[in-house]
Amino acid sequence: MTTVIETHGLTKRYRGGQLAVDRLDLTVPVGSVFGFLGPNGSGKTTTIRMLMGLIEPTAGSARVLGEPVPRALRTVLPRVGALIEGPALYGFLSGRDNLTRYDCADPTADPRTRAARVTAALDRVGLTPAAGKKAKAYSLGMKQRLGLAAALLQPRGLLVLDEPTNGLDPQGMREIRSLIRELAADGTTVFLSSHLLDEIEQVCTHAAVMAQGRLLTQGPVAELAARARGRLAVVTPDTGDAARLLKELGVTGVSVDAAGGRVTGDPPGEEAELSGFNAALVNGGVRVRGFGIERASLEDAFVELTGEGFDVAG
Ligand SMILES: Nc1ncnc2c1ncn2[C@@H]1O[C@H](COP(=O)(O)OP(=O)(O)OP(=O)(O)O)[C@@H](O)[C@H]1O
Known part of the structure; x- marks a missing residue:
């Protein structure tokens, strides 16, 4: 397997008639940090929702980790960590208890090793010192890191992050970016959407540019820039x-x-x-x-x- 995400003619027309994604051919290489770039409304979230089986495509096909989706979602999804539209957290629970809850919801997770998994995930995102604090007292950046920790409870072949730094202050953005770089260095393929060009330039090896539901270009970031x-x-x-x-x-x-x-x-x-x-x-x-x-x-x-x-x- 050389690509972790591959789509052919992937299309989504919403019921109201809105053509949100128009015949998308996307190729995300293994080991890349892939930036999915486009202004608001260009179809990024719709694409991610189709890849994760949250909505059905109108036409076209997609493979994630080598398997066809939505058909093989049951085998694909446990190998994908996703952070879409902000993490769902219980404010009255601590960071650690939120993660435990996530782990409990995973039928493939062994309860005997749960505590160790949660501790390791908290450590991975630098939240160990705040693990006992209630999530409602977390900053937006900490909440986002907790969401990433939840996505990292199991070893993943692919991480899908929808606008992971949206709404964060510069410090929070830096934290998430350096975390993404670390994850990539460990060999995880990261697919992240963003409307921030400099973000893509700073963390991504590859990028695709969307506008009005269409793919304008994709490839290694250095090549995209050199083409201009x-x-x-x-x-x-x-x-x-x-x-x-x-x-x-x-x-x-x-x-x-x-x-x-x-x-x-x-x-x-x-x-x-x-x-x-x-x-x-x-x-x-x-x-x-x-x-x-x-x-x-x-x-x-x-x-x-x-x-x-x-x-x-x-
Ligand atoms: N549930 C829906 N029903 C109808 N139209 C929708 C729906 N969701 C999104 N759209 C439309 O589809 C188009 C693409 O939206 P989408 O959210 O995929 O873009 P995006 O690039 O992710 O933008 P954003 O960063 O604002 O989420 C937009 O014109 C949007 O208004």
């Missing part, structure tokens, strides 16, 4: 003249940072022509202190794909 063309950046005190000359040379999307002494833009053609641009600037009396193509980010790739900006900061 970089921006031309000129460092100069003569920003006004530089901007004017660059526009004359066919550079589009020129933006001027006068205070920072920088002009950036999208070059019209191949990089080979750029030395001519530099010469033209110098001949035009522009004092060029720096000149080059800046590496494209995943955000650049996204903007190029969709023609629209993205909610980068959250």
Whole structure:
């Protein structure tokens, strides 16, 4: 098995007629941290719900851990840890008792080793010091970590996390991200949805980009970013003249940072022509202190794909 999730033509049309997921072909490689990226309403949650057997697809097929779903859900689900739409917790129970409850609900879990499993899961997410506290006293980040602990009570081939850092403060986000990295380092494939580009860039090895129910692209994060063309950046005190000359040379999307002494833009053609641009600037009396193509980010790739900006900061 080389892929943990594979879908072909997976489609969901809700009763009201809304086409939420449109012929999705998704390939999630074993061992990846796979970012499922898209703005709100692009079909991420609907896809995850189909993969986990919570709703039926209208058309198409899906395999999870090599087995067809929903047909083989009974054998697949025990091998998948999922955190979807926030963990369901009892506020009046401690973190430890919440986990014990989860473990009790799992018919495959051996009661004799329950306490050890719960202790290990609490330790895994760094909640041992707060294990005896009532869950209602937990911060959002702690609740999310407790949810992850519940997903980690058993060894899993796949972790599915729907917007795992949604609503968390920067510290909480960092904690969840480093936990995801640790889990991945242990060999667990992690599939996480997010509407935050920088999050995907920070933790994911692979990504897929959704918009309006359709898959725009998927692949290794480094390749997705590399596919976008970089921006031309000129460092100069003569920003006004530089901007004017660059526009004359066919550079589009020129933006001027006068205070920072920088002009950036999208070059019209191949990089080979750029030395001519530099010469033209110098001949035009522009004092060029720096000149080059800046590496494209995943955000650049996204903007190029969709023609629209993205909610980068959250
Ligand atoms: N139960 C439902 N009935 C009808 N339409 C729905 C239902 N659930 C979602 N939709 C619609 O399907 C589309 C995709 O929604 P979905 O929740 O899958 O997107 P998403 O990318 O996960 O966004 P979000 O991050 O906001 O959850 C949206 O237009 C949404 O309004």
